[in-house]
Amino acid sequence: xxxxxxxxxxxxxxxxxxxxxxxxxxxxxxxxxxxxxxxxxxxxxxxxxxxxxxxxxxxxxxxxxxxxxxxxxxxxxxxxxxxxxxxxxxxxxxxxxxxxxxxxxxxxxxxx
Amino acid sequence: xxxxxxxxxxxxxxxxxxxxxxxxxxxxxxxxxxxxxxxxxxxxxxxxxxxxxxxxxxxxxxxxxxxxxxxxxxxxxxxxxxxxxxxxxxxxxxxxxxxxxxxxxxxxxxxx
Numbered sequence: 001x002x003x004x005x006x007x008x009x010x011x012x013x014x015x016x017x018x019x020x021x022x023x024x025x026x027x028x029x030x031x032x033x034x035x036x037x038x039x040x041x042x043x044x045x046x047x048x049x050x051x052x053x054x055x056x057x058x059x060x061x062x063x064x065x066x067x068x069x070x071x072x073x074x075x076x077x078x079x080x081x082x083x084x085x086x087x088x089x090x091x092x093x094x095x096x097x098x099x100x101x102x103x104x105x106x107x108x109x110x111x112x
Numbered sequence: 113x114x115x116x117x118x119x120x121x122x123x124x125x126x127x128x129x130x131x132x133x134x135x136x137x138x139x140x141x142x143x144x145x146x147x148x149x150x151x152x153x154x155x156x157x158x159x160x161x162x163x164x165x166x167x168x169x170x171x172x173x174x175x176x177x178x179x180x181x182x183x184x185x186x187x188x189x190x191x192x193x194x195x196x197x198x199x200x201x202x203x204x205x206x207x208x209x210x211x212x213x214x215x216x217x218x219x220x221x222x223x224x
Contacts, residue, residue: 043214103155
């Protein structure tokens with residue numbers, strides 16, 4: 001199947017700083033990528049849809065100014081958590097579609 | 113939006129066949145059924161997708177009755193490494209997120 005990568009796999013940061021997470025489709029082009037968040041023992045929650053060359057579409061309740069998404073190329077989408085706070089600590093997962101949806105390995109964010 | 117219902121947890125032993133059933137009473141005519149596997153701190157991994165009757169690949173089989181209101185994922189001869197959470201989702205074939213609702217999945221524990 002298609003391969004989606006994420007970087008970094010984990011990150012620890014201080015409260016108030018910004019963190020950028022990259023999502024790449026390694027062997028295919030993806031005009032659309034998705035960003036999810038998953039808290040412990042909970043299911044995946046869709047945060048936003050990243051569209052190459054246009055603005056991202058955010059789900060209800062997700063602050064677009066806090067979670068900045070850039071989809072500058074057909075193989076790369078980035079999620080920047082701005083002014084991170086401890087409650088932003090979570091597991092962030094991206095996905096891309098090639099016939100069906102393929103997921104990245106996830107990024108564990110811990111905000112101290 | 114099609115909602116799915118799965119057992120919260122299941123227990124099995126190595127070498128046994130495991131069948132996980134998912135209910136999706138409101139499945140739409142053009143919806144596909146997709147199953148994912150997720151290990152702790154990893155992104156979901158695509159297992160199998162189907163529309164009707166039976167689909168089989170190298171890791172699993174998917175049984176879908178004629179009314180399509182349920183589906184059963186069958187894992188032959190499970191091993192300890194199959195211990196994971198299994199998600200059933202219904203949506204369009206490409207996995208359009210806006211039609212997918214991620215439930216809590218089924219936590220499968222395979223015992224020695």
